[in-house]
Amino acid sequence: MEHPTRKLVTIITEAALERDLTRDLELLGIDGYTFSDARGRGTRGRRASTWEHNQNVRLEVLCDAALAARLIEHLRQRYYDDYAMVLWLQDVEVLRPEKFR
Amino acid sequence: MEHPTRKLVTIITEAALERDLTRDLELLGIDGYTFSDARGRGTRGRRASTWEHNQNVRLEVLCDAALAARLIEHLRQRYYDDYAMVLWLQDVEVLRPEKFR
Amino acid sequence: MEHPTRKLVTIITEAALERDLTRDLELLGIDGYTFSDARGRGTRGRRASTWEHNQNVRLEVLCDAALAARLIEHLRQRYYDDYAMVLWLQDVEVLRPEKFR
Amino acid sequence: MSTLDPVVLFFVLGVAAGLARADLRLPPAIYDFVSMLLLLSIGMKGGVELARHSSSRLAAELAAVIAMGMALALLAFIVLRYLGRFDRANAAAIAAHYGSVSVGTFAVGVAYLGRAGISYEPQMILFLVVLEVPAILIGVVLARGFGPGTEWGRLLHEVFLGRGVFLLLGGLAIGWAAGQDGLEGLSPLFVDLFKGVLALFLLEMGLIATEHMGGFRRHGALLATFALVAPVVFGAIGAVVGFAIGLSIGGTVLLATLAASASYIAAPAAMRTAIPQANPALSLTAALAISFPFNILVGIPLYSRIAHWLHA
Amino acid sequence: MSTLDPVVLFFVLGVAAGLARADLRLPPAIYDFVSMLLLLSIGMKGGVELARHSSSRLAAELAAVIAMGMALALLAFIVLRYLGRFDRANAAAIAAHYGSVSVGTFAVGVAYLGRAGISYEPQMILFLVVLEVPAILIGVVLARGFGPGTEWGRLLHEVFLGRGVFLLLGGLAIGWAAGQDGLEGLSPLFVDLFKGVLALFLLEMGLIATEHMGGFRRHGALLATFALVAPVVFGAIGAVVGFAIGLSIGGTVLLATLAASASYIAAPAAMRTAIPQANPALSLTAALAISFPFNILVGIPLYSRIAHWLHA
Amino acid sequence: MSTLDPVVLFFVLGVAAGLARADLRLPPAIYDFVSMLLLLSIGMKGGVELARHSSSRLAAELAAVIAMGMALALLAFIVLRYLGRFDRANAAAIAAHYGSVSVGTFAVGVAYLGRAGISYEPQMILFLVVLEVPAILIGVVLARGFGPGTEWGRLLHEVFLGRGVFLLLGGLAIGWAAGQDGLEGLSPLFVDLFKGVLALFLLEMGLIATEHMGGFRRHGALLATFALVAPVVFGAIGAVVGFAIGLSIGGTVLLATLAASASYIAAPAAMRTAIPQANPALSLTAALAISFPFNILVGIPLYSRIAHWLHA
């Protein structure tokens, strides 16, 4: 069983950015994504708290390689310097490739 | 360090299906799985809300390729047409392959 | 677009271990990691409950292969026999490899 | 009473927050907590009252009320399917929502009567529980017939053991078993805080309602019209039934309110299971984004007038 | 008092929901919130009382109570290891749970006395806190000896700074420092709502208890027997100790209740850390799915009889 | 009044838990719930009072208070940038926090006056809302000028529709519209529980404050000194302004408290959006880990003395 592949981009960043990222995704033409809550630690210290200023979210976007590249480039320019943000990239098999441009 | 590989199936779907999926998994003979809460957007619109009717869950199942194929086939037949559902598939290395048929 | 790769270690285990794992990670020299809440089922039964004694966490660590091997070895020795724990390993592409030793 | 009840202002605040995209996140856990308190409070109150004075005609009244729920679901189906040209699944699912009832609307009705100093029969809370069920069953039959496709056991489980009906029934049982005196120690939480908890619940419903208002544009004027007209017609029917079975003015207002209201707790969950091909956004937009606000802002005072007029 | 306290009915409702697989999800955040309120309320109440009339014999009483906690843990261990043929780790872990105490059971005992109009000594709440500790330490020593394997610092941290003991002690300190008058503004939340909050807590415990009932089948009749007999025997021992150190009837009932109860907050967390090879399902099934319901349904009235009989 | 208000003891308990690394997790959902109740309660109280007696000089007072907020932010910026040698972005961000206000500190001030039996003007709550805004705008202008880089629309949205200002304003509107009588049914939740809810909020703030205490070591004595001195100086300025615009003793204490306090709800969110290159740890450490405890433990009594002295 072999399925076509797409890119899965996973981003861990500040919870306060959820709303902004949602807008960015839509502007980039990405209309499928998933958020969940997270906490952790990185170069900007521990982010694991009771309150909103110090929580993380985990964002997953499944899309084709070109869109993934545009998304990553956007995040790098807009957020990398000033925000806690980590991201990684994987190839995954999908069932309905037409859903994930 | 090389470990044996298994399939990791990740499914994002409606929170209301958690109970049904649990039953399905058990009927399929899959007795290891992980759920977590999620929210997002896809072809069936935004699913990110205060209330249960509009939330997602994220289900991860680690199993061998045959079981993964059966699981995916089941989901496709039973849920794809009528429910918000996205899934992807990866090969991952595991430590105790005997745990994940 | 090709990026350097690192190992992503994903661990699902008992929520009660979060504090201990945090300490272990720091002792192992791993200073980037992400936790999120999870629930599920495995060889040690169902772990999906209202209360802390029966919940899971999901831990993700992005690091180089050597550190990943040390982490896995530590977990195997210290927790595998007595705790509900499952882990898997993937190669993922990262943007700033210097962040993830 | 010309001004709005302050609890309704909380709904308005929630809608304002939603429309203005204010950063007012209410965690799902808090929604669950607040709605649990509300359901238990209402149930317990009903149980206490039922234990005190039970109606000798209860069985007959229940039969009438159940028949009404079924008739309303059927009526809604016919209108949606033949006038509205909705497909069978969607017409049946929406009909199930409108034949069933909304606990939040009922609670606002109770608050309305409380402010106006009008009393009502204890069995109203029993009617609230009972009315959750028949329309859902009718909806499933309308969509799928009695064929083998329906897992009736699972559906009944979904309905009776969903959080809404279960907590109402559980509260009812506890209130009935413990009685007024037994519950004294519990009244600071379940009685005194009732209105405050209802206010928080309505704030959340306001936020959620706006999430579903987008559904409007997509599903068109037809659905919106139905969602505005059905409450008035069903409310009038409910008032007539209430009057006919001999309810007091307060009871008549509440039965009209129940008839006019559309479920957004039990029915959506049951429909998702039993009629998965129906689009849940249609029912939720209609029930929550249109009929619910209409009922608590305009409908309840209207049904009160109708009830007074019938009893005059 | 022949009927159940209504708060206990909430436990029954939770069990019913669990057994019927009702869709009654109580988010973990709400469990944390409700149990936090409960622990702070109990602690504050104790602190206020302690500040008012402190017992001159407090030190002697505390010594007796601590000795009792250790003795009960030892007794449980011997029975489980030599009669029950449990392995060392599991016998020690279960023994630690039964030598320690349950805050929920204590709270139901307090509600029971309140309904019966029986007063009790303020230091009971201090005993509740104090009894969380010694059995846990005994359990660890029984399982592992005094060898270098045990990280005692970490274990003590786990025990004293776990949420249970910490919030009880914190509440105690605040109640003691502020006194009755100082706390007046806080009493609507921490006093008036106490029973309501306890009801919600018991509803949740009912749900959780059923999750652990499955443990039964697997761990057999032996464990179930222990979980039913231990409370009775330990309760009787607690009553005798209470009588011997001169407690009032109310105090005797509560010390019996403490002795009979098995911890499910502090002990499980500490045992998981200190005796990881013990199977936590065994202790939780016994403590929560059997002894806890037994105590709040049957045990407390029984210990009350014993206390009355001793004081007669 | 020599002893601490018991609500402040809850803050101390939270700090103790944080420092001792006690296992006291308070789920984010509970923080959201408790702070929502607090904000609504304060707003509603203000609205009721405003509806009763509105000040004829309100416009003039508001102008003075807004000018004060701007002046304080400017003063803080000058000190941080030229004395403290902070870079422009960080100096501006911290200044915005200190020119703005803290709802938690205000609530402790209200509790302090309540205990002392001192009344205050109803418009104080309006000042609380109003003071959230100007300092934030000043901070952004100081950091970025009026250039095209700033998305003002988004910033204003962030400020006015952030949960803090929105819930305060919403509560104010509801209180104003419903009036004392209208809110009667809501007072068990929003009035009677106020102090208890404040206690829980302070417990959480204590825990959160300790999370930020580590920031200390890294950001040095300079910031710590600022965070201790600014409240005293700003408090004195606030007291003088309050006296000058003719506030009562109570009003003067509260305006001093507002001036002395630093925002940790609206400002952090707005700064993160508008001045992303500023390190949020600096402002939060200063505002929450130093100035907040200082104000509720030492500051408020001090500002009360200043107010009494001015009015003597």
Ligand SMILES: Nc1ncnc2c1ncn2[C@@H]1O[C@H](COP(=O)(O)O)[C@@H](O)[C@H]1O
């Ligand atoms: N090596 C890592 N592995 C997994 N998650 C990480 C890692 N580094 C950082 N993170 C997550 O990404 C967030 C932001 O990281 P940073 O920008 O390095 O502060 C952290 O709070 C963690 O949740």
Ligand SMILES: Nc1ncnc2c1ncn2[C@@H]1O[C@H](COP(=O)(O)O)[C@@H](O)[C@H]1O
């Ligand atoms: N491209 C995507 N990437 C990541 N998650 C997605 C994507 N598309 C959909 N999802 C998630 O899957 C859920 C169901 O998707 P759908 O069936 O397309 O409505 C959404 O609510 C999202 O949480």
Ligand SMILES: Nc1ncnc2c1ncn2[C@@H]1O[C@H](COP(=O)(O)O)[C@@H](O)[C@H]1O
């Ligand atoms: N095959 C699997 N796929 C995904 N998650 C699993 C699997 N097996 C176990 N888990 C998760 O890991 C936890 C511990 O597993 P175990 O140690 O097998 O009890 C479970 O509670 C699940 O959340």
Ligand code: NA
């Ligand atoms: Na209806």
Ligand code: NA
């Ligand atoms: Na015991």
Ligand code: NA
């Ligand atoms: Na200020």
